[in-house]
Amino acid sequence: MRWEQCPGNAPGCTSLVVDWDAGKYPKTASPSVVRWGDGYRVGLYFEHRGERRTGVYDADGRPLAAWRYRDLEPTVPAADPQPEYCIPTVPSVGHERVWLGAMRVSVGAPAAAYLVSGYDALATASQPIPVDALSQGLHTSDDTFALSGPGPGTINIYDRISNQAKTFGRQSGNDAPSFRQMYPVGDHALGLAVFEVGTSEGWIWNRRTHTIEPLLRAEPPRVVADIKSDGQTLVWLEAEPYSDDGLYGASSLWTSPFAATKADLAPKKRRAGPIIGYPLSAAGEGFYAVYAIGEKVIHVYRLSDAHHWSFKTPPELFDIQDIAHVDSREVWVWVPGGIVRQAISELGPGDPAP
DSSP: OOOOTTTTOTEEEEEEOOOOOOSSSSSSSSEEEETTEEEEEEEEEEEEETTEEEEEEOTTTTTEEEEOOOOOOSSSTTTHHHHEEEEEEEOEEOOSSSEEEEEOOSSOOEEEEEEEEEETTTOOOOOOOSSOOOOOOEEEEEEEEEESSTTTEEEEEEEEETEEEEEEEOOOOEEEEEEEEEETTTEEEEEEEEEEETEEEEEEEETTTTTEEEEHHHHHHHTEEEEOOOSSEEEEEEOOOTTTTOOOSSSSEEEEEOOOSSSGOOOOEEEEEEEOSSSEEHHHHEEEEEETTTEEEEEETTTTTEEEEOOOGGGGOSSOOEEEEEEEEEEEEEETTEEEEEEEGGOOOOOOOO
């Protein structure tokens, strides 16, 4: 992986050099990123000359391991052949381990398998975890694997320490809420639970009990539009409900020292927040970054004092798809043309909380 100054030479903005035959957009999938000394280790998915590939990259940009995937031979009668595809998941990198996955997408027998490995055994990992649902998005920590799927509103959470997996969410015959994504943090995972259109709350999974329960609820008619944590602080947006135009209404930014139960929360309203759609955000090392789709701006907040900065990616690297990572140094943004990194220190003075 190599990086270059962004088009337009915005201060502190660099972008991935896509110098291979990457085919049509998007050039990559959203990367997984972990701080590694003075740099970052990265999990990446891309296409190279029509071949799907993934890699785990060291802080110097060199691959620690790489995989390539081929389409499978049809398994249905030759008179009506249906292609089968082997689709990888983005290697999800952590401080100690990497999660790998591949899905067989076919008409007759869709399936998936996921592995977890230390960095010293990436090329030889072979024992699957007890989750085989097709992924609609996954997020991990070193010891927790949270997969969205197999159906809408359903999540699978696997605890590596106990080797137990459990499914939560909207299933036939129960009145559970619909879950979007869950984001592991420490011995917990956080995410939004949706009960009806436009109504959402913050819920939390607990490793000790392997249960999921409500944590945050806004005062009606407002809803919790996003919730994240860096492990030390909970941060969330409370907003007017989701509307037909795909946007939440006016929002406010709230924080609390990290808590796993309602009783231990210490909520504090910090300042007005952005107007967002489906939440694209990340939290890390005392910072929170969120994309405001209406104004097409990424907002960055320092959680200690709610100081605020904002920026746009260059026009050549626009149409933001995900905020892949934020820490005290950088924001990583996924766009169809690749990956953009923005140094927070180069965003200017910003503005303090009122």
